[in-house]
Amino acid sequence: MKYPTQTDDVYGITAVGSKKKTFVLWREVVMAYAAPAIMAGIGGLVTADRGLQIGALTTIGGASALMALMIGLLLSSRVGQMRWVIAAPHLVVVGVFALAGSSFGLYAAWVTSVSLEIMIPSNHLAWADRVWIDFPLSGFIASTIVTWRWRLAVTINFSSKRRRKQ
Template sequence: MPATKDRAGRSRAMPRPFTLWREVLTAYAAPALTAGAAAVATGQRDLALAAVTSIAGTSAAVAFLVGAWLRNGGRPRRWTTDLPRVVVAVVLVVAATGAAALLGWCAARWLPGHTLAPVGVRPERLGIDLPLSAALATAVVTLRWRSTVARQALS
């Protein structure tokens, strides 16, 4: 991996460039494995199902949407690169979490009366799983994207 010098003159490895498919894959695998391990350790079947569906699926979908928006310019682009990266991450996390919370709330109320969900499926989990997964995925993808943009600008 190529190296670069930071402000203090220390040599640091360059981060990998922002690759959307890698970010989406990681956004799916990480929560699926961690929530799945917790489900196995505690014997919670509903958590095991949620780990690979609502938790990891939401995380991957949000990582794709936010990552694609950022990679393709993030309109208006100026604020995404001019503001401190923590501020950009907070703004996007709040927006994604709010949208996911609304979607989770609506789905938790609509699904029970309109689907034949198998026993063990708890749609009320969507009100927590979706916004939490969206917040984490948005924060990670935004900070990762921003660090690669900063590195490209220095090169």
């Protein structure tokens, strides 16, 4: 049985966003790269900061895309089917994964800076100092957005399945 909504027209046309939403990982990864890269690139253009412009395309966008891929794969695996991930409040799940994303970003920044010091003792790379800010911040933002959107898709799909059973 279909329940009428305010978006139903006389001809039975429903709103575009009223259908069941699914979580598509490649779209999330592309957006996780593009959105922060564009915003940081604009910030670099406005402030005339060449390092920020280069960092937008490399460390900021790349770290965001990598984190979105990792969190998306994690949520699509068995972790996403665990009871606490589905039953816990939305903000709690997003908060836990945001902390995990920023923690992984800090770890990645530490590994990157240590390995660069071993390979290139005279630290002449301009972006090497940026990783301490870019990686944790990109991890936090990407994992927050991906987890939020994944949880919305799971909640919508779960509630629509429950309505069909009734």
